[in-house]
Amino acid sequence: MKPTVHDIAAHAGVSLATVDRVLNGRAGVRPATREKVEAAIEALGFVRDVAAANLAKGRVYSFVFILPANDNSFMQALRAEVQAAAERGRRERMSLVMRDVPAFDIAALVAALDDAGRDRPDGVAFVAIDAPEVRAAADRLVEQGIAVVTLVSDLSGSRRVHFAGIDNIAAGRTAGTLLGRFLGGRPGPVLPLAGSLMVRDHRERLEGFGSVMAERFAARAILPVLEGRDDPVETGRLVQEALLAHPDLAGIYSAGAGNRGLIRALQAGGSGVRPVVIVHELTGATRDALAQDLIDGVLNQDAGHEVRSAIRVLKAETDRSAVVAAQERIRIDIFLKDNLP
Template sequence: MRATISRIAREAGVSTATVDRVLNGRDGVRDRTRQIVEQVARDLGYYGLPTGEAKTARLDFVLPAGPNDFMADLRRHLFEEAQTLTGVEINVHQIEGFDHDRLPERLRSLEGRTDAVGVVALDHPKVREAINALAASGVHVGTLISDIPSTRKVGYVGIDNRAAGRLAGLLMGRFVGGSEPKRVAVFIGSPAYRGHEEREMGFRSIMSEDFPQIRIAHIAEVRDDRERAFEETRRLLAEDRIDGIYNIGSGKRGIARALRAARRDQDTVFIAHDLTESTKPMLLDRTIDAVIDQNVRVEAREIVKLLLSSVRGSVEPEYMPRLQVIFRENIPTS
């Protein structure tokens, strides 16, 4: 019988919450209780060792490189999470996010060097094959932020991106308002990211269902590049009347800069994702009307928890964070 948290709790006569705190090195457990739980875990072979101390679990994360504030926050929270745990080593690798050749190479390079890998990646055949090969080698793999179905992963941590797109569509429809025809533009990092594709699908869906007077007049693939987003926004504003912009991925600074340069920042509805230090000023001066946030701190915690539990032999359910809409009036203080 596999040693799970539930079984350790039953054998040790404590709650599963207590076992979780002990195995993750958290405070709030009496020394004697901690000793009992650790001994039961060793006896059951939970750490892969029948006796002795638990080995350090190595977790590697492969994330997109570049000036992406959200990914920078994710990296920071992953390292902060590691500092709260004992027996855990975290390493972060940054790869060009749209390179479907280098990413599989980096994933394969981790075979035999790590216990688990969390990855934010394109949904591409080469990437899927690399994930499956990594899993077949005994490495536990979890997807983060953007899911990759049909792979041998232990789980996915991230929002329901289709629901996020529908929420963006609802906000756009309400903000643009009126019964007269309106025109909006959609900026997408890349449809090769399933999360981006699902957001676009959700946005289109609610536009056609509830706001037929709003036409998606332009779709721009900017590959999360703020300079490319700036140039594309400037071109669209010069050529056409745009009533709203929905930005699915990164590149928000470029869009905002172009809106301000054209003096369209106060009359163009701008809906974006992810609350960061760069989006807060845009909310405050009303360049951005609303941000759909997914709480990157919680996602960092949950992907570490998912991977660590899989390494230690238990099954942790997938975690799907709640969507939160941030306006100027409810920006969190921390």
């Protein structure tokens, strides 16, 4: 039989109330007594059934997800996953609220984080803008005892407990290797695109990309990074201008979103040899572009896995329990025309 709280109390020679306070991390227990209870827990091999404990107490987790509001296809997919989690939450004793902020708006994100803190949820997950003001707002939540998880894009130097996203430097290096190999000996420069250098995921992808190009394809000219703010119209305009300014453009790496505009610019580019193109996120537009040979490769992250990971970590922090690190590792998928799901 599994040991119970009654067994712990008997082994440690304390009351059930004292065991409950230790298990829930509450004050009012002398250090020596706490050590006796913890020693009993270890000696008996007690593993707490957190779900049963929460059910018995009528506990409901309260989480806030803060997402950028734009028509970025990946962010729309992320939003749909959060909404689905919120609907499941009614059956899983979880209240999940989703709040929108304008994309790349530091002040709006700080205000949303502070507003969330005033509601005192158990945890907050958000897509970070890597700025000191945002870091300070996230740390204010932590100081209130609110668990913080960054989602998709991380926040340098913050006290967040977890980042639910891919290794973006590895993703950028992968993109560089693919692009360099696909280009072979074809001459011409390469254009890197970002949504915004204010977000860490785009910066890290470009850092990884630049490292591989310098290490393995050093003879290849790399043009200055263009920022399309994840907007299809702006991204399309920038790509059209680049194609006109550099008729020999050999490759494009899109580290952000706005790929519908990129694809339209490629379609309008005429009958010449198009650049080799590597982009992020398998969406309806990038899937069709792969199938039609308008682009060459897509690096993808699973939005559903990221949302589920964020929720698992927030629950674990709330319950003061451990997570399985391997379960929270977000995979980088590579899609070509030949292996589209």
